[in-house]
Amino acid sequence: MSALKIENVWKEYGDQIVLENVSLNVESRAFVALVGPSGCGKTTFLRMILGQEKPTRGTILLDGVPLPPEPGPDRGVVFQRYSVFPHLTVLGNVMLGKELKASPLSGKLFGAARKTAIEEARAMIAEVGLTGSEDKYPAQLSGGMQQRLALAQALIMRPKVLLLDEPFGALDPGIRHEIHLLMKRLWNETPMTVVMVTHDMREAFTLATRVIAFERPRDRPEEKLRYGATITRDIPIWPPRRAGAAA
Numbered sequence: 001m002s003a004l005k006i007e008n009v010w011k012e013y014g015d016q017i018v019l020e021n022v023s024l025n026v027e028s029r030a031f032v033a034l035v036g037p038s039g040c041g042k043t044t045f046l047r048m049i050l051g052q053e054k055p056t057r058g059t060i061l062l063d064g065v066p067l068p069p070e071p072g073p074d075r076g077v078v079f080q081r082y083s084v085f086p087h088l089t090v091l092g093n094v095m096l097g098k099e100l101k102a103s104p105l106s107g108k109l110f111g112a113a114r115k116t117a118i119e120e121a122r123a124m125i126a127e128v129g130l131t132g133s134e135d136k137y138p139a140q141l142s143g144g145m146q147q148r149l150a151l152a153q154a155l156i157m158r159p160k161v162l163l164l165d166e167p168f169g170a171l172d173p174g175i176r177h178e179i180h181l182l183m184k185r186l187w188n189e190t191p192m193t194v195v196m197v198t199h200d201m202r203e204a205f206t207l208a209t210r211v212i213a214f215e216r217p218r219d220r221p222e223e224k225l226r227y228g229a230t231i232t233r234d235i236p237i238w239p240p241r242r243a244g245a246a247a
């Protein structure tokens, strides 16, 4: 299970209300795309689910339980850039989460535990199509390969929720199409719920089960600080998509 329930969430920075009264139920295994004008608070909303930001008011529940106030292995994230560690190889990046979980201080695994982690990491690397690049560093990979690596790094921890902040926004159209196919397959095969911020409506409708639009209903300059953005549209994809069905 991986259902999210967002209840009357507000986010303010000082005098600025960024989000107001946002409520949303995301069913387990949904793929939700968040769209809306620049600066309306989509990333802020994602960061609250991640646990990097706290709502000023309201609650966020994962499977009925309030989210812990900090990021954890139940929530993975991929950003548009800089999701992976430049000084670690592909294999090192994918293994890191496992190593830190098993050994928070040294970040090292030994013996059979290390062998198992390497096997798991290699399988995950194969899942995202990076076999053969295990010993390369991120700077030696193309942009598309780096985002594949970022997905592998997030998914090896088997998160209940995968958060994507414009993960494919910087990629060329051809590469983007390929990675969309990969993303669909990963979502179909992995028991997780996905929440993705995107500027690209076509991407939203290609991947998502549901498209949520954030907007600032009152947007005159004198109203900007006093009113935040909220959900103004909730569009289910037709015909409905279901995780686990053929992509």
Ligand SMILES: Nc1ncnc2c1ncn2[C@@H]1O[C@H](COP(=O)(O)OP(=O)(O)OP(=O)(O)O)[C@@H](O)[C@H]1O
Pocket (backbone or CB within 6 Å): 013, 018, 036, 037, 038, 039, 040, 041, 042, 043, 044, 045
């Ligand atoms: N840590 C912070 N401190 C103060 N203000 C912030 C902080 N983070 C975000 N904001 C403000 O919150 C508003 C929403 O920002 P956010 O990045 O969430 O928007 P967005 O919809 O994701 O924008 P974009 O589509 O351009 O990425 C902006 O006005 C931004 O300046």
